[in-house]
Amino acid sequence: MTESNRSAPPWPQQDVPTQTAILQVRQLEYRWPGQSAPCLVIDDFAVMPGETVFLYGPSGSGKSTLLSLLAGVFLPQRGEVLLGGQDWARLRGARRDRYRADMLGYIFQQFNLLPYLSVQDNVLLPCRFSTSRAQAAIAQHGSLPAASGHWLAAMGLPRSSWQRPARALSVGQQQRVAAARALIGAPPVIIADEPTSALDENRRDAFMDLLLAACREAGSTLVFVSHDQRLADRFSRQVSLPAINHAAIEHIDAAEDEPA
Template sequence: MNTVLAIEALRFGWPGAAPCIDIERLHVAAGETLFLHGPSGCGKSTLLSLMAGVLVADAGRVALLGHDWAALSGAARDRCRVAHVGYIFQQFNLLPYLSVLDNVLLPCRFSPRRRAQAAQDGSARAQAEALLVGMGLDPALWRRPAMKLSVGQQQRVAAARALIGRPELVIADEPTSALDEAHRDAFLDVLLAACAAHRSALVFVSHDRRLATRFGRELSLPDINRAQGDPA
């Protein structure tokens, strides 16, 4: 198995609080699609931040492509994250005054690797446009500042940005919450197809367990998290 993400004996707690994450082992393979669910406060967003190296474990190991996040400097973690991780945030984190296209192309500006990977489709712009078409974003919107889009449109732009450049790991934090059923299904079609085509591992968090059948593996975070900590 070609492991993209390896978690072993992971413990994490916020300063002054009991540990909220305590996971003995979780591995995610290249091309695998993992559906992760659990109630509010069970640590889902905290765990995703640990997977992406935004947070660093208090104990144990979280490794991306064999590199332990805790062994890297802050700057090295930033470089590794932008080169190898596509992250769909709950709050999208789009740059409001940049156009839709420029937001999608941001990872290619910061990572030569993502730019070169995107260019395999002809150019980074060509891949950005193909992703936006797949997400159902009308070309008339591509030059519009992100702040002028609806919440659902912004969510799809954030997904296209995460997928560009064929990252080895895609992390999606409640990415369908603002989409109606038709757009949700189209979104999942594009997300899963892109991850399959590029052999990207996908970790997808949602409260909507009806979506779990679309994924290769389903996990309940409370079942693997031995900590009973603060809401996260």
């Protein structure tokens, strides 16, 4: 493997200039269908390539909703959400899905593994949907099985577990599989939605050590959502969602004005 293969990102260099934000939110408003008031109003929020961002706020403050907007799953009623300079609203249907598969690795709170597939096959799933990530994985590791094995080992999964069905693993092991799946092919951005909420303190700390080291190795930007502020110091930047979300502030102020 050459140094150029190791360092080459899986997206065209000109599409994501290093001096600009990899994720950008501008003048965003989002409201749930049937609701008159927006639940998110964010003037500006940017994440630079290589950052590790800890996004925090209380339960119900809109953290998961914002992640869905950053990932192009939801579209705002006003404003822009850009990934790699591309506005999600300008992509339609299958093109949006392909772009998401190419650019994002997502770690879900409830893992979202396919229980009947082997651990290794779960990790390989993104490469079935993204040609660029499959090509990057092969360039970096020689083959797709080698790539999946690399990230499983990086996340502390023993080789003896790789061919077991995902449902046979412990909660902590399943979360590590989900992280390996997000990392394969070195996508530019990893989004993690409360991935440690089901882990005890020891497993949480071990998972965080492995995840942050793996993101550094992959060169992936990390946006990590949690209400557990004990994790905040591990990240290069901490962002309070209530501090940037004007809708949340207005809602909290209104709630405080209501009689008990």
